[in-house]
Amino acid sequence: MSENFDVKLDGKSYLPDPSVKESSWIQDYETAYNDFLKDPEGHWANIAEELDWFRKWDRVKEWEHPYAKWFTNAKTNITYNCLDRHIFNGKRNKVAIIWVGDDGKEEVITYRQLYREVMRFANGLKSLGVVKGDRVCIYMPLVPEQIIAMLACARIGAVHSVVFGGFGSNALHSRIKDAQAKIVVTADAAIRRGKRLDLKTLVDKAVVNASCVEKIVVLRRMSPPMELFSEIEVDFNEILDKEDKECEPEVMDSEDPLFILYTSGTTGPAKGIVHTCGGYMVGTYYTSKYMLDLKESDVMWCTADPGWITGHSYIVYGPLSVGATILITEATPDYPNPGIWWSMIEEFDVTVFYTAPTAIRMFMRQGEEWPQKYNLDCLRILGSVGEPLNPEAFEWYYRVIGKGKCPILDTWWQTETGMHMITTAVGEPMKPGFAGRPVPGIIADVVDENGQPVPPGTGGLLVIKEPWPSMMRTVYGNDERYRQYWSTIGNYYTAGDLAVKDEDGYIMILGRSDDVLIVAGHNIGSAEVESALVSHEAVAEAAVIGKPDPLKGDSIKAFIILRVGYKASDKLKLDLVYHVRMNLGPIAIPSEIEFVESLPKTRSGKIMRRVLKARELGKDPGDLSTLEE
Template identity: 55%
Template sequence: MVLDEMASELEWFQPYRKVLEWDPPHAGWFLDGKFNITFNALDRHVRGPVKNRLAYIWEGEDGRIRKLTYYDLYREVNRLAGALRAMGVEKGDRVSIYLPMIPELPVAMLACARIGAVHSVVFSGFWAKAFKERAMDAEARVAITADAFYRRGKIIKLKETLDMVVDDIPSIEKVIVVDHLGEEVNMKEGRDIYWDDALEGMDYELACEELDSEDPLFILYTSGTTGKPKGVLHTHGGYAVGVNATYRFVFDVKDEDIWWCAADIGWITGHSYIVYAPLMAGATSIIYEGAPDYPDPGRIWSMIERYGVTLFYTAPTTIRLFMKYGEKWPEKYDLSTLRILGSVGEPINPEAWMWYYRTIGGSRCPIMDTWWQTETGMHMITPLPVTPLKPGSAGKPFPTVVADVVDDDGESIRGRGGHLVIRTPWPAMFRTLFRTLIGTLRHTGAHSREYT
């Protein structure tokens, strides 16, 4: 019943007949429901007062600022979706996105989702080989990239990097290039097209594809640090319900909040809590292109002051970086707008937790220490703003998540270390590994054969 209530917060083209079908190891969520995550992130907002609310405030490392309302975002997404369709992209086709932290990145993701295409974002910090192996595995038909971007004052030529390998990826038919810095790039006739040229003449209105709840939304490849990268596949319905509920409950999001998840969209944190969950909640988010301590260690804190950030979510690695710079940098800025802090990624040690709590949060902001993974899609173990906190501890499972600690025989244990397990399915769980023998992704309609 709780999960049913969580799902009812979103809009469905057709009601689902069953919340969960569990046939281990396969799970299907909100079966036969017709849904599209983009409709919930954009369309339902532009029909009401959220239409003119800022969706994103983007700041470049060089100080440039762009602001997009929900209506701006909606129109740009529709135009790119139309351009992709004009290129022959259909439901189930894969699009590899190789972009820095610029507004065109969420636009590209949402445009793919709008027409039922499956996006695969490749972190812009990865080199050419990493893009090649991911795009080839996904058999991407289209690649989306940018001419270049800034990182610590240096220009990183992204299109040039892509050009090293794109001719070796036979499935790629088109390359869309964002002219971000005005750098001169090589454009292959008949294949490469600038973003603005691709969108020229495209309609600002495009009907949202009515998809099955279990239709695939995106593939996100693991880092490959422990073997060949594996494509983790998430679907529209369950993923949307899971990330929407966790975002709202864990961060107590209100209409007037300014949200900043200081992660990269190239990772699951950015997918879930920069793009999909904040947009479904109608929130205003910050996107920052550059390094957190460039041109000086006050960059992040100055932005919190400038934009009045109320909810701030970052990684322990970043917190420990700023601990080394000392308290003098955050003390230069007014951080009094902060209401809730968050931690994501590796475990946060108690010393870093206390520094974050006292120095950044002024000993008044609770810290939501969230544990989850690419495979889970959403927060699994996390405090809530009303629960007692313990420095260095992620707390208890999110409501509806059933976690346990077991020994080598699978028996529950208390008071000593063991294996953390999740005993029951959760909505945002990944469905399969793309192109593996783990199992067949069901409930995907005509394109189910692609996901085996």
Template identity: 60%
Template sequence: MAEEKSEVLLKIQEKYYPPKEIVERAWIKDYEKVYEESIKDREGFWAKVAEELHWFKKWDKVLEWNFPYAKWFVGAKTNITYNCLDRHVQNGKRNKVAYIYVDENDNEKKITYGELLELVNRIANGLKSLGVKKGDRVSIYMPTTIEAIATMLACARIGAIHSVVFAGFSEGALRTRIEDAKAKVVVTASYTQRRGKKIDLLTTVERAIDGLDFVEKVVVWDRDGDALEEKGGLFVDFNEMVKNASPECEPEVMDAEDPLFILYTSGTTGKPKGVLHTTGGYMVQTYYTSKIVFDLHEDDIYWCTADIGWITGHSYIVYGILANGVTSVITEGAPDYPDPGRWWRYVEKYRVNVFYTAPTAIRMFMRYGEEWPMKYDLSSLRILGSVGEPINPEAWLWYYKYIGREKCVIVDTWWQTETGAHMITTIPSYPAKPGKAGKPFFTIEPEIVDKDGNKVPPNTVGFLVIKSPWPSMLRTCWGEPERYEKYWNTIKGVWRPSLLRRRRVHNDPR
């Protein structure tokens, strides 16, 4: 079956060229030249990118590679929240909107960069008052809201390691993740909203932590003010904690290799893998891929429809996007509730320029019919993105025609929780083929090989591998270094994605 699908993809040869005005605006106009230069001097390339960000202390060495372990920006000191918030506030963006949040009832809430920095500092100080310090783990079980994003950033502000758990997971899945991380504090909301209903989250947390003595406090964002009326001392009111905390909190000086977060990704067997990402390299690559792949500029309105419980939410709703200082739309609830026009209504209302979603969502909207997006003015769109799975040519073409109105570029991104950032992708100035992700991002060296690691000829099926380290790569699997090492040892000497899933790909010479 996989080979049949690959054969179909091989037959897709038509290229779609970007409009002249998009090419002229793009940060990178000559992909081939920049890619060749990046391969010749990988460390020099990333050092130049890193200069665009703020460091309390510059690096002594860009890369230290002791197979299969990498350290990037060795000796450098920074704080990712300084680059996401303070830097912009100091550069005149205090009153620029960072996020526009909308719920299923079209209730809107906006927060500026200045207000977000203050909220993050208050939460950070609140967590400190509960005894949270650098290196402690904090589990976050919240919907995609401003409060959840600010909590992630608050952890990073003080050097605590956050572990965000998708708010749709069961108590068993949540417990496994809290237990593995040995979270000192859990932060949750009283409920999330979906299809007009309030989905209880607090009860799920209570059941998940039953008997876990290492959980010292549960901080609850009580959305209606009635969830904590009969709760004991284990529970802390998020709103009261924020109100009583200082709006000033100096960022913890973090080593580039200090842990930033753990994100659990399910294996095919056994317990989920706790993918560990660190500070410096992850910051640099998510910042730069956001800038280049989405062609982000000062005046852009950006919208990624992912949940913060996934890596896409971490990299391309929070860290990479805030580092670029643009305005983002975030939503809570179902994409097709109260009707299938919800998303397109927001694109029209907020004049969204860059829209990043999953093929599953596109196929769902295809079933509803093109009459829904055609009701709305989507002319503000310039860049459309695809993430999470391969996009089939039919969905690509529908996306291109009915959402992009044949005037947008589609950037099809391949990457994973483990990679942290885009690895293979179309960039806006480069032609695209429906259903094909495009070219490797700068300094990334993929190859298609057989099971013994030998390169296979063009147009043949093989295994995708990455030949060399990259800044946003996972550093280990939390508490299980042997699981990490298997990524590099399944096919000796190279990084093999999809470790337990034997999916194969064609060596397309495009």
């Protein structure tokens, strides 16, 4: 980014019903944030005191740029906080997990049952030779056994590396090799839209030339059960059945690694982000309780997969540490019909619903009649994650799903941050298009290339100015890559996102800094043009790219998915051009518009604009391992 740029800000805001704030954990954002600023380490110490530790810390934080240690010399185990303490505090028979299969089959697991299954599988891993510090790759569909495997690793101090079950064999192979995984835990198949998707065959290919792998543990779901090869393969349930149900939690240092999670950038190989036991536990517990306002009585449904950081933090570790009930499902949002998710919210009394803008826009495209068939009054909190929630999707989510009464938390964070960093605290005024303000405990700002804060309404780079407990500690095997995060702009953590701040300190995320279009010397965020297009009644989704132009630098090409009931036409193209002109001005007008049926997306729902650009320019799109299709 060569210069700052001005952004048109809409001052619209919504204030939730006052009763929402009365019952929330954070009664007043300004007070909470100012209390943090007065005593930053005291803020985090108070949160950590709510959790159980085998040994308390000597110091809350040690910071030698760019390396942090949190809760130094403290001893804990995250599974003790997710399981044991609930067992001992009278919640042993409370429901921990509700699972719904693609075919509607249901399974309910209490905290007592989960506790025992985790200990049995942890002993099973021990019997296979897994010890503290070993890496275990988990490549599974979204079934309870996936969560059991994660917690079992954490129980004995093994470092889990969860790989999303939609990745192909090459992506799986590279992650197994990079982490030097000793064990791979998988299933014979996933079920998606009524069809069997074979996972075991992909694992067989992925472990070729991966000599680090000693055993493959297979959850056999299909009938008849597939044959296993005794030399290397073992049955998931046979391990459970023969192992003792007592397994003391490994005493882990706060700074011991908990997991590696691979995240793909726009270029280069996937990065293995390393998170640690103590700080990550505190960060995910804190944001689950105080940002999502999670209570023990809540049923939370985060629609992500544990293969992503959202699933790690807000399906598994955060909600279970709070003691809530989680809903997980293999069901896709439009199979067997676009009402399936809403029917599950009604059926299971979901109170906290956390999903992606991509899903929300898909539902917008299907029409309001589907959610209106179901009683969604149980919903209390609505969340959004994965990419900026554009104002039109916010309005629809707030009005149609939340019935104008549910606070919406548009959360900005990353695999690298481990927890929510920017959002709107429950009960505070919500501004469509703005993620919100920094979470108490986080110091974020929008700056220029020299690290100087830019004025309100001026675009710049989003930075985090001070360390936080759940920050990644390194990139596995590539510490230089880690240091780059903290050295691009001064001593700040640079997220790689463009943003703008308003007069009230609310931050709008404009998109990745590498998604900036430079048109006739003006910097335009791709997300801003996309948001303008999506605000047209005919548009369900939009992606824009810059194409080299000898006069302008970049010309803008837009790819448009239309809502149901609208047809592509030259007249509609002209309407959309005019619409963008009226919203953003003539500089942001697309030179080309192409109507498409789908857009290339990662499995977490982010549009892969570089794929569109590569196709358009006839170039190699690079690593496609994260592509949905």
